[in-house]
Amino acid sequence: MKVSQVNEYGIGVIRCHWDKDFRCGVGRMCRGCEHQPEDDDKPNGKMPPVKLLWVPTLNATGDAFIPDGEPKCPACGEMPYSTERCVFCGQKFLKEDTK
16 A cells, blocks of 8 residues: 655545545645546536535634535535535536535
Protein backbone atom coordinates (compact mmCIF):
# COMPACT_ATOMS: atom_id res chain seq x y z
CA MET A 1 0.00 0.00 0.00
CA LYS A 2 1.31 3.45 -0.93
CA VAL A 3 1.47 6.05 1.84
CA SER A 4 2.13 9.79 1.65
CA GLN A 5 3.64 11.76 4.51
CA VAL A 6 1.58 13.51 7.16
CA ASN A 7 1.13 17.07 5.97
CA GLU A 8 2.49 20.26 7.52
CA TYR A 9 -0.74 20.72 9.52
CA GLY A 10 -0.25 17.40 11.28
CA ILE A 11 -3.29 15.78 9.66
CA GLY A 12 -2.98 12.02 9.90
CA VAL A 13 -2.95 9.49 7.11
CA ILE A 14 -6.40 8.57 5.69
CA ARG A 15 -7.60 6.40 2.81
CA CYS A 16 -7.72 8.25 -0.53
CA HIS A 17 -11.26 8.91 -1.80
CA TRP A 18 -10.38 7.80 -5.35
CA ASP A 19 -7.51 5.30 -4.95
CA LYS A 20 -8.43 2.91 -2.13
CA ASP A 21 -4.89 1.45 -2.14
CA PHE A 22 -3.39 4.84 -1.28
CA ARG A 23 -3.15 6.40 2.18
CA CYS A 24 -3.02 10.20 2.02
CA GLY A 25 -1.55 12.64 4.53
CA VAL A 26 -3.32 15.79 3.33
CA GLY A 27 -6.76 15.06 4.74
CA ARG A 28 -9.56 15.87 2.32
CA MET A 29 -7.71 18.68 0.55
CA CYS A 30 -8.17 16.94 -2.78
CA ARG A 31 -8.12 19.75 -5.34
CA GLY A 32 -5.28 19.15 -7.76
CA CYS A 33 -4.50 15.67 -6.42
CA GLU A 34 -3.00 13.33 -9.01
CA HIS A 35 -5.41 10.56 -7.93
CA GLN A 36 -8.52 12.68 -8.53
CA PRO A 37 -10.28 11.95 -11.85
CA GLU A 38 -11.60 14.71 -14.10
CA ASP A 39 -15.00 16.06 -12.94
CA ASP A 40 -16.89 14.46 -15.84
CA ASP A 41 -15.28 11.06 -15.09
CA LYS A 42 -16.55 10.97 -11.49
CA PRO A 43 -19.68 8.90 -10.67
CA ASN A 44 -22.17 11.76 -11.13
CA GLY A 45 -20.08 13.91 -13.47
CA LYS A 46 -22.42 13.59 -16.43
CA MET A 47 -25.70 13.74 -14.53
CA PRO A 48 -27.98 16.78 -14.98
CA PRO A 49 -27.57 19.61 -12.43
CA VAL A 50 -29.52 19.35 -9.17
CA LYS A 51 -30.36 21.75 -6.35
CA LEU A 52 -27.59 22.05 -3.76
CA LEU A 53 -28.76 21.22 -0.23
CA TRP A 54 -28.05 23.51 2.71
CA VAL A 55 -28.14 21.90 6.15
CA PRO A 56 -28.18 23.42 9.64
CA THR A 57 -24.87 23.42 11.47
CA LEU A 58 -23.50 24.56 14.81
CA ASN A 59 -21.76 27.91 15.05
CA ALA A 60 -18.05 28.11 15.92
CA THR A 61 -18.68 28.06 19.68
CA GLY A 62 -21.12 25.14 19.40
CA ASP A 63 -23.90 26.84 21.30
CA ALA A 64 -26.33 27.72 18.49
CA PHE A 65 -27.53 26.31 15.19
CA ILE A 66 -27.08 28.24 11.95
CA PRO A 67 -30.03 27.45 9.64
CA ASP A 68 -28.87 26.63 6.12
CA GLY A 69 -25.33 26.72 7.49
CA GLU A 70 -23.32 24.48 5.17
CA PRO A 71 -23.73 22.85 1.75
CA LYS A 72 -24.28 19.13 1.27
CA CYS A 73 -24.20 17.28 -2.04
CA PRO A 74 -27.58 15.58 -2.55
CA ALA A 75 -25.95 12.87 -4.69
CA CYS A 76 -23.17 11.61 -2.40
CA GLY A 77 -23.84 13.30 0.95
CA GLU A 78 -20.39 14.92 1.19
CA MET A 79 -19.63 18.62 1.62
CA PRO A 80 -19.02 19.59 -2.03
CA TYR A 81 -16.41 22.35 -1.39
CA SER A 82 -18.00 24.34 -4.25
CA THR A 83 -21.42 25.72 -5.09
CA GLU A 84 -20.89 24.77 -8.74
CA ARG A 85 -19.94 21.08 -8.58
CA CYS A 86 -19.15 18.42 -5.96
CA VAL A 87 -15.42 17.77 -5.74
CA PHE A 88 -16.05 14.14 -4.72
CA CYS A 89 -18.75 12.82 -7.09
CA GLY A 90 -18.73 15.48 -9.84
CA GLN A 91 -22.42 16.35 -9.45
CA LYS A 92 -23.26 19.76 -10.95
CA PHE A 93 -25.55 22.16 -9.07
CA LEU A 94 -28.17 24.55 -10.40
CA LYS A 95 -26.79 28.08 -10.31
CA GLU A 96 -30.09 29.80 -9.52
CA ASP A 97 -30.68 27.58 -6.48
CA THR A 98 -27.34 28.07 -4.73
CA LYS A 99 -26.60 30.63 -2.05
